[in-house]
Amino acid sequence: MPAPSVRVEAKKLLALSCEAGAVSAERVGAVLTTLTKTRAPHTLRPLLRAYLAAIRRELARGEARIEHAGPLSAADADAIATHFSKALGRSIRPVLRRNDALLAGLRVRVGDDVTDFSAALRLANLAKSLS
16 A cells, blocks of 8 residues: 555646546646656656556546346446436446346446345345345
């Protein structure tokens, strides 16, 4: 885990990398160019790792990763993303991934939040309650 000062600096760099509430590729490029010109190479590794982790977290906040067991139409995925956009107050885009282990239903992950409507979870909960 990086030092607290590195995490704080990575958060500041993330703030510089966002435009209109979203990560901007141009701004990230500018931040990286500036860092490589102004920092000693041996100090960059922990900062760049923390910065990458912060960027990944920020990008995940704008995605609804929808795992589905059966067919799921684009319209349904858009409706799910719209629901989460309204609930969270920010723009969310759907990212679909088939997962047959769910048996039926779906699991939606937005950032660190997971909403599970799968048959696999229901069966696991039933098995727990019976044992």
